[in-house]
Structures are given as structure tokens and as C-alpha cells.
Amino acid sequence: MRRRFLMKRIRFLLLFLSVALSFVCSDLVAAQEPKPLLLPKPQIDGGRPLMQVLKDRRSSREFSPEKLSDQILSNLLWAASGVNMPDSGRRTAPSARNWQEIDVYVAMAEGLYLYDAKAHQLTPLLKEDIRAVTGTQPYVKDAPINLVYVADYSKTGKAPSEERDLFCPADAGIISQNVYLFCASEGLATVVRGLIDRPALAKVMKLRSDQGIILSQSVGYPRK
């Protein structure tokens, strides 16, 4: 009788301990998870006249180490591929069949982030500075921002591969031109780049097998 009572108490104690432990563990995991980087609201009432911006659009490969403010970064990402029609979720860049399959990754000295257009925030992915790996040219490491345009093929449905292979680069190219125009408007230097060691970069970025790197684009203030 006494033995059964003791066993009951031990079982109760074990249950209590396991519940308490699970609470502590979930708190620890939550504390370790990096928090998203909230971006200020994009300023969409500024910018120079479109025709002047088109006149000034060009590629530049010499960057100052000066960082972009959070506000400029916010405006840049919104211009690149932000949500401009919140009711429908449409973006500043069109995409074939509205796949919205091009993800914009942001490589900075602080680490690698993924632009979450819907929430307009940056999801931290890596703490390492991978800027130098985003291209094969030496100037790439000097740019404070290197955007990487990655196709998420899981969003292209059952499209035949020849369609996917045409549309994904087109969609990335349009985002790149949005960035060119924003940079021309803001006096920033930029160049879109296809010269990338894709297998090496995909490995560093820990991409899935159904993702493909299309282009990268360096952005920063021009070197004085």
C-alpha cells in the first residue's frame, strides 16, 4: 500500500519536472531565435522625376564604405519588390503569372537577411559577412549592400522548365531595374551582376535544391 503511494508520488514528480523542463527549453529556444529586423515605413512620396532618373541610370562599380540608413534601406527594398497594392498583395515589380517567386536576400556586414515583403521586415539568416561571395569581382566586397535575387521554384507550380527558365530571370531583371531607378533617384551607386560562383554562394546561403540564384546587385554610396 505504502509502496504504491510512493510510486504515485514519484510519477507525479516526474510529470511535474518534465512539464517544467519543457517550459524552460521553449523559453531558451525563443531567446536564441534571432528577431526580425523591423524596417521603417517606406517613404513613397519622394524621389526625382522619372525622366531625369532614367537619364541618370547607369552601372557604377566604385563604392564608399558608408552604410545606408535604415530608412534608405527600407525605401530601397520597397522599390525593389515591396507590396504596393496591399489589397491584392501585388508588388512594385511584375512577375510572370504573379508567381512572386523571386526572393530578395540582403548581404550586409552584419549578416545575411531575407526581405519579407508582406511584413516589410528583414528575417535574419546568417551572422557572417558573406558579401565577398556574392560575386567574383573584387569591388563586390566593398559595397555595403549586396542584394541576391533567388528564384523559389516551388512557387512556379507545374510550369514547364523552359517557361520557368525564361520567366525567372525576366522577373529578377525587372526587380534589378527598379533598384537601378531608385539608386539613380537617390544618388546611390549600383550594378547588377551575373558573374557569380552560384554553387559556392548557394552553399554559403544554405539554399534548398528548389531554389536558384539568378542575379546579384551591389548598392552603396559612390566612392568620392
Ligand SMILES: Cc1cc2nc3c(=O)[nH]c(=O)nc-3n(C[C@H](O)[C@H](O)[C@H](O)COP(=O)(O)O)c2cc1C
Ligand atoms: C544580366 C546582366 C548581368 C550583368 N553582369 C555583370 C557582372 O557580373 N559584373 C559587372 O560588373 N556588370 C554586370 N552587368 C552590368 C553591365 O555590364 C552594364 O549594364 C553594361 O556595361 C551597360 O552599362 P550601364 O548599365 O551603365 O548602361 C550586368 C548587366 C546585366 C543586365
